[in-house]
Amino acid sequence: MPLSIFGFQALWSPYLMGLITFIIIIYFLMTAKWRQDFKVSEPLKKSEAISFLIAMVSIYIIKGSPIDLMAHIMFTMHMVQMAVLLLFIPIFLIKGIPWWVWKVVIETPVVRVIFKIWTKPIVSTLVFIGLFSIYHLPSVLDFIKLNETLHGIYTFILFVSAVFMYWPLIQKMPNQEQMKPLYKLGYIIANAVLITPACALIIFASSAMYETYTNGEAWLKAMELCVPASTLSGLSLSGPELFTDMKPVEDQQLGGVLMKIIQEIIFGVLIASIFTKWYRSEQKDPDKITADALKAHQAKLELERQHQV
Known part of the structure; x- marks a missing residue:
């Protein structure tokens, strides 16, 4: 049966298209025309603009195109949608927003506290993996997909947790401590390992677990998340x-x-990207790196000697 029976609104989400267009316009006004209103600012980089556009277009593709409709019909497309939304888009969103815009956001009193706590590597990893794993428990997913408001709120919180998870890896804020390359590699591997049990539960299940993808009545109710009820009734x-x-x-x-x-x-x-950048930085000036390492070692020895005295 063709997807066209659900109508143009369900297939192409014109309201989301309008919202994303509005966000893109505000983004370029803020980073170009209104840039002088910020206490600290820099000209928008081409790479930042491209990254932001990739993030916005990707959001529309997976949440506004027929892919979103298919994600409510097939669990396969649901997982592809989740992978792109949570693991791909946050990278480009963080890179696409200039650091001086992030600075204004992060320095807001309430947001400052949230960022300080929830972007700590251990906390952000456990929160993201926990929310993702809980969401894909059969009873939880089936319950959330039957309530449009709850589904929207949980998806937004899950997306924000993905941004927090990526923040220690990608952020380049001045005066903020940067995670060392070796720690970044370990951080990525830890996230890959921790998300595996949730995927394994789904992959190795001997039977279908989700009512909203198997039970006709539950599935039809869940379809109301992307198809107008008036269309479904007909x-x-x-x-x-x-x-x-x-x-x-x-x-x-x-x-x-x-x-x-x-x-x-x-x-x-x-x-691969982190390792390549790390290797190149190590090769730029090996003599300086060696001298800095020796200086740090000597300072450590001197500090130990002072403690002994």
Whole structure:
């Protein structure tokens, strides 16, 4: 059965398109025309503008195009949507917003406290993995997908936690401590390992676990998240099997596999990028690096000698 039966609004989300267009306009006004209103600012870099546009276009593709509709029909597309939303887009969003705009946001009294706590590597990792894992418990996912408000709130919180998770890796704020390359590599590997149990639960399940992808009544109710109720009421639908030949358990397992593969690809690219930059920085001036290391070692010995005296 063709997806066109759900109508233009469900397929292309014109309201989301309008919202994203508005955000892009505000972004360029803020970083160009209104830049002088900031106490500290720099000209917008081309790389920042491109990164921000990639983030915005990606959000529309996975939440406003037919992909979002398919994510409510097939669990496979749901997991692809989650992978892009949580593991791909935050990277470009953080890079796309200039540091001096982030500075204004972070220095807001309430936000400052939140960032100080929730961007600590251990905290941000545990919170993100915890929220992701809880969300994909069958009882939780089925419950959330039946309430549009709850689904929107939880998805937003999950996305924000992904931004916090990536922040220690990507942020380049002046006067903020930068994570050392070796620690970054360990941090990425830890995230990859910790997300594995949630994916394994989905991949190795012997039967389909989610009512909103198997039970016709629950599935139809969950479809109201992206299809107007008035449109659904005029259709005669029994379940997702009308749109796919894949068995529910196969759909579920493929979704878990694709989530893990996409995660490994993204994390692999990050590891390669960090390692390459680290190697190049080490090769730029080996004599200076050696001298700095010796100086630090001598300072440590001197400090130990003073304690002994």
